[in-house]
Amino acid sequence: MPTLDTVFGVHANALKLREQRMAVLASNIANASTPGYKARDIDFSSALKLAENGQSADGAMRYRTPLQPTLDGNTVELAIEQTAFAENALAYRSSLSFLQGRISTLSRALKGE
């Protein structure tokens, strides 16, 4: 008997993690000019492994290594953060469309169309 977890597969966890990663990347962009701020990111594949075992994404949090360290100790590099944010938003959208497909399949089966 398939449960909702098996029906939606990895995408239920993926969507939650993508949302968390989006907040972390938004924090980096928000702190682009705060002296001493250390940029962070979630290592997505290890976060997904942790989520499958029911653990939080905190264990997959990493500090970013800057390409060019700045004098004020801030490690946010806007170009990197913006590309990561765009990539993450796209991955969120693809998880959404996978879920959408699964839901419409199910509802079509339920309606017997």
Add this chain to the structure above:
Amino acid sequence: MAEKLSIFDISGRAMAAQLVRMNTSASNIANAGTVSGSESKAFRAMKPVFQTIVGEAGRATVEVTRIDTSTATPVKRNDPNHPLADEDGNVWEAAVDSTAEMIEMLEISRQYQNNVQVLATAKGLISETLRLGQ
């Protein structure tokens, strides 16, 4: 104590902080070139101090803790014909580097735009998620 921060808190508060920075920069530019009759009365550039507000699960936003006055000294100029000149004929020009302030403005506006973009993307994704299954 770690706060619960949503993406809207993160970007919204960062935009508010950048706006404070934009206002101080605008004041500095507005007062560039003003002169005064004594060194203590001369205008000195203002700079906001940014600090991270740490939230839960790697989230963070930013706030302005205080606004500092620049330590740059006003430029003394000898101009005996100036109506504000003291008995030695000196006036003091505001300690504002207008080129640096203009560049600061460019940076502020870019970072403000970045936060707006983050907010717009997050808003779009959330409303798409709300329409899921419809």
